[in-house]
Amino acid sequence: MKYIFERGSFSYYRITDSQLNEARTETRAFSDGGRVSYKTTAFLSHKHSDLEELKDIIGFLRHSYNVDVYIDSMDTNMPKKTSGETAKRIKQIIEKSDRFILLATDDAIESKWCNWELGFGDARKYRDRIALFPIKEKGTSDYQYKGNEYMQIYPFIAYYNGSERYKNGIPVEAGYYVCYYDLDGTRIITPLKDWLK
Secondary structure (H helix, E strand, C coil), X not given: XXXXXXXXXXXXXXXXXXXXXXXXXXXXXXXXXXXXXXXXXXXXXXXXXXXXXXXXXXXXXXXXXXXXXXXHHHCCCCCCCCCHHHHHHXXXXXXXXXXXXXXXXXXXXXXXXXXXXXXXXXXXXXXXXXXXXXXXXXCCCHHHCCCHHHHHHCCEEXXXXXXXXXXXXXXCCCEEEEEEEXXXXXXEEEEHHXXXX
């Protein structure tokens, strides 16, 4: 099982600049109050310095799961200067989005805005509609990842390679899952495709 991904793990899915402009158009339409389609919408919280990783994850979610992704840094309706109005708009979009995903890089874990968004998302979408997408620095060990504590409290996206088994001995099919720990420490997993419906 891989539950913390290295930077660049999803570069195969990286979107081009023109596809990034499509995502901007979707973000703009969504923030204006319209739904671009009947697809699942996901608020993708991220640190603005993680643009390359952001392009990878947008591509992964759009192409593998047909998800419309909202990215606040691409929303032209956001105030030019961060203010209380910024927070108010972000709250509205998080509430309106079907899912909340934190692109949980080490920088995002340390960001006051990402933490604030995660806290608000937790209050509005906890457990069944919120997840971390844990990304560590290349060449580092899992224990060095700064978000390990977060993964004990919040659901997170992981990859099972097909060699794992459920408690009852049934094999877990290879693929991406949203995982969380129940109160008794049991790991609960849901296929990502089902979680995103």
